[in-house]
Amino acid sequence: MLLIGNGNVITRQPENGFIKNGCVVIDGQTIKEVGTTTALKAKYPEEEFIDAKGGMIMPGFVNMHNHIYSTFARGLSINGYHPKDFLDILKGQWFRLDSELNNKTTYASGKVAYLDSIKNGVTTMFDHHASYGQTRGSLGELSKAADELGVRTCLCYEVSDRHGEGAMKEAVAENLEFIEAAKQRHDDMQHAMMGLHAAFTLSDPTLEYVREQTPEDVGFHIHVAEGMADVYDSLAKYNKPIVNRLFDWGILGKQTMAGHCIHIGPHEMALLRDTDTMVVTNPESNMGNAVGCPSVLRMLNDYHLLVGLGTDGFTNDMMESFKFANLIHKHQLADPNAGAAEVPEMIFANNPQMANRLFNTKLGVLEPGAAADVIVVDYQSPTPVTADNYNGHILFGVNGRMVNDTIINGQVRMRNREVVGVDEAKIWADAHEQSQLLWQRING
Structure with a gap:
């Protein structure tokens, strides 16, 4: 003992x-x-x-939404990158970065992220991964890194149409392979979800394919209305809001987590509530990307949604998200009392409750x-x-x-x-080596 x-x-x-x-x-x-x-x-x-x-x-602490693949973006300078909006950020940085990630990079970034989580008191991390430079086996590399550091983790791979049908199906297959591997573990240290990028990079045929392939007891981890481009795309192409579209394809539900939900309306909040879908917000990342502030207090108090906090790859320190969440709603609403009760509830009560929809302990x-x-x-x-x-x-x-x-x-x-029992010097040395190779590929 x-x-x-x-x-x-x-x-x-x-x-x-x-x-x-x-x-x-x-x-x-x-x-x-x-x-x-x-x-x-x-x-x-x-x-x-x-x-x-x-x-x-x-x-x-429990981190409900992270992007380990962003680890090696720290200090990265991309030639010609001068974003004017969120789509520019995605296309100019993140899509370029994840297109150059291979399994060696993924493993090295995973070791750093889980190490940093331990140092920040994060004992459970939900990650949303993308590495279109090498999809197959990537979740296995993160799984191995988590095992070696001993952190609880829930993994998924970001399915998207942005690289074509073949890459999309390969991403679905990677999710399914890890879903099965996680089910075989029986140690309650790793679980799986089906990862989806965002509605504007997912066609109806893709959503239909993903829904057909995903076991009924597995939920989805997806970005929802993080930027207005996502909202406009759904209305223009499908004549319906994002949340309605996801509902129509059977994506919502108790095991599903909708990330961000910045630009959703009251009827979408009601639909998330009625399907018992989880929501995770990421205030520090939202401010950095200049995408806006979600109506979290309304989601919690008026619609009684289960809303938690994540870091979205911005940091592995959940205390940063706690502090930014406390500030952003006060600033947005010009109310010094805003979030006083709700923000601690999100991080200390809701995050564990959300995690326990997958973890048994x-x-x-x-x-x-x-x-x-x-x-x-x-x-x-x-x-x-x-x-x-x-x-x-x-x-x-x-x-x-x-x-x-x-x-x-x-x-x-x-x-x-x-x-304990970790060669930190080697982890950092490997990270430096792999990040330099990644940067060369991005700017090459």
Whole structure:
């Protein structure tokens, strides 16, 4: 067993959500007990003890939407790239980048992204992958990287028509192969969805083909109305809004996640609600791409949608998304109170609830039987941390790099900021080598 104590335990339980000088007991892959440090150290005096030194002990973070393939875009300069709108960003950077990715690049970027997730306290990551330079086997490379770093992950490949029918069908086949591989694992560390890019790169014949090929118990991970070009395309070509079109092709549902949903109307929100479709927003990325701010508070309060937070490849630090989500809705609505309750709900309650539509072990809470995904944050506060204000302390005082220890599935993956059993120097060296080769291919 392993004890983590001498800190402020934020359990995320509806009752007993905060324990001063608390302790968490891990037995195998799940949590055995939660209580005070004094009581649990006395009960288990011989067990290994991680001292939080007065910091915060919390459930690991869940990232509901990421793009590992964007890892090597950091510092990239593309010849002639001067985007004027979101379509320019997609065509000029991301489509060019993913067209040059091969499996070596994918694996190296996966190692970096999962390593960085551990260092930022992210214990579960949902990724949306594209590597049209080499599609087949790419999800297997990400799966291998996740296994080697020990991070929970849900993977899919971005199906699109932008490279023709053959490439589209190859992308569907890659999804189906990993869906089957994930089903064979039985360890609840990796799951799969059917990835779709966005409606404006998916024809009706493609949606029909994808729906026919996808098992009924598998959901879809798709970008929805991230930019206005997506909206205009659906109205011009199909005479219907995006969400209606996806509904008509059987894409929506409890296992499906719609990313962004910036430019959707009330009837589309109602349709997402009626189909119990999940929504994930990515405030930092949306601001960077200048695509707008979704009506998240309306989705949550008026339509009771299950809405969570992701990073969209912008970062692996969920605390950044938390802070940006807190700001963007206040700024957009000119209301200093906007999102005060909803934003913490999205990241701390909804993200785990969404993830548990695929993962079986209870995530995002410290209680007996829940996943032993626990982080320790080195946080010393100038003011008291209490049961009433700990979310405020996290919002204004915590970032991912303050995570000191990360335990995933009962395994200590980072101790005192040192990732356990991993040759970090090799990961970074391989990343530098592969990124340089990628940049040469892009600008060659």
